[in-house]
Amino acid sequence: MPNANLYAALRAAFPADLDATAVETADTPAPLHYTWRDLERGSAMVANLLQSLALPPASRIAVQVDKSVEALVLYLAVLRAGHVFLPLNTAYQAGEIAYFIGNAEPAVVVCSGRNFGWVSQIAFQAGTKHVYTLNDDRTGTLLDRAAQQADRHTVAHSSADDLAAILYTSGTTGRSKGAMLSHGNLLSNAQVLKQAWGWVPGDVLIHALPIFHVHGLFVASHGALLNGSKMIWFARFDPRAALARMREATVFMGVPTLYVRLLAEPGLDHAATQHMRLFVSGSAPLLIETFTDWQRRTGHTILERYGMSETVMLTSNPYRPEAARRGGTVGFPLPGVGVRVRDDQGRALPAGEIGGIEVRGPNVFSGYWRMPEKTKEEFTPDGWFKTGDVGRIDPEGYVTIVGRSKDLVISGGYNVYPAEIEGIVNELPGVAESAVIGVPHPDFGEAVVAVLVPRPGATVDGAAVVAALKAKIANFKVPKQVFVVAELPRNTMGKVQKNLLREQHKALFAA
Ligand code: MLC
Ligand code: AMP
Secondary structure, eight states: OOOOOOOHHHTSSSSSOTSSEEEEEEESSOOOOOEHHHHHHHHHHHHHHHHTTTTTTEEEEEEOOOOOOHHHHHHHHHHHHEEEEEOOTTTTTHHHHHHHHHOOSSEEEEEGGGGGGHHHHHHHHHOOEEEEEOTTTTHHHHHHHTTTSSSSOOOOOOOTTTTEEEEOOOOOSSSEEEEEHHHHHHHHHHHHHHHHHTTOOOOEEEOOOOOSSIIIIIIIIHHHHHHHEEEEESSSSHHHHHHHHHSOOOOEOOHHHHHHEEEEEOOTTTTTOOOOOOOEEESOOOOHHHHHHHHHHHHHOOOOEEEETTTTTEEESSSSSOOOOOTTSSSSEOTHHHHHHHTTTTTBOOOTOEEEEEETTTTTTOTTTTOOHHHHHHHHHHTTTTEEEEEETTOOOEEEEEEEOOOOEEEEEEEOOHHHHHHHHHHHHEEEEEEEEEEEEEHHHHEEEEEEEEEEEEOHHHHHHHHHHHTTTOGGGSOOOEEEEEOBBOTTSOBBHHHHHHHHHTTTTTO
């Protein structure tokens, strides 16, 4: 059986000249150049370190570190060692991390040095035996220990169905679920995107997204690696600095907020983006204004695509000019991906009609980590995954997302599940109940807002609620505004009418 390990496929795509630059850092004090050989040797050393721990195959390696090239190397090492990469957003606080570690039971946890105290305490309590640190200045115990390892390593043999990564994604009810993605899921999608987006020799990617979610870790990194393309690596997105590098790059990928912030740069024009070949947007709806403003300012048409943690990429606007990239749509199903729209009773809907989007394909995950019941609920009896997105497919085949059946807010490309925030707000002293909604926001697309009702006789201060939440949950989940009201609007069934709240507060952040 050929080795289906994703690292083996990525490695095979490295250019013949292993001393060429694979990654150049853009926001370190001085630029750092990592060659393809550095990626190969560095990942071999970290893989050897993991191997020296004699972990069972497919052990989870949980990683909460700032973005760095070494963090990417760690990801490659986990792949090649045959373990399962579990990336965690650096914004997550202790309560969130405790849940992920308790649920995933990782054999190894890697965290930044400044968090070692509390993260290691959580990890050791959960039974994790090895906790390493990795800082964004190339220090930490992970690299110290890896430096003692050999720089040659034979890539573990994996089948296409073997797990490569677990990505936690929140649920409409209860806690986050770990989406289990296999080597085959990730590689098939990367290969399809390489074709679909016309990657060519000489492409250079500006990598400015975090690497703990699908967009930055898989779509962007795999795209460049599988094409042997150099990446210009930003640890933090800075619109002015990113724009300056477009004169030497060809591909950029971003969530809509990145495009909004680039549009605010006076220097964004045809000349500044002339060297670029492709701008990709996804993870959240791209406003038609952003799409048309971008066209006007740069002469480029943003290519919008649609995906999710459970499926990697599903649809894409066309790259080649035979068909137009249509603003407001997410394009056509990618080759090999099935997309269908059905009503609440599971009846197929004709073109143009709005219903639930269901998908299948080699990219679709196998299920949620240790949640067989939840997994069963999210798949139809005939094996299609219910995305929770609502949309339509027009007669020409373009898919348009019109809303979500899941109660979800997407803020700056990050998902926030109101049920999770409401649960935490309701526990705060003096709070009787709450409703969390998303309202339009000029920068983040949607912003989280909480409306709460105090207990009889209690006084609750909105600013104090925000301060309390900042200590408990990731900053992007914290409401940008809190309203204290006497009661929540309810329908005759007693259900909170969030649509009325959204309507009432829709102009809160009007630009
Ligand atoms: C930061 N803040 C956010 C936020 N990001 N608030 C809401 N939503 C967000 N996304 C908070 C900060 O903590 C700060 O709070 C305040 O907002 C302003 O911060 P900032 O300095 O403006 O934020 P910045 O660090 O510049 O980050 C913004 C961003 C970042 C857009 C660069 O959020 C980002 O990288 N987003 C990309 C997310 C992503 O990669 N998504 C892909 C998921 S994969 P305070 O209180 O401290 O002032 C997926 C599948 C698919 O969805 O299809 O791709
Ligand atoms: P995540 O769970 O973080 O992977 O987010 C996946 C969700 O992001 C999808 O189910 C969609 O709701 C949303 N999404 C991703 N891409 C787009 C897009 N181009 N337009 C609208 N929504 C999108």
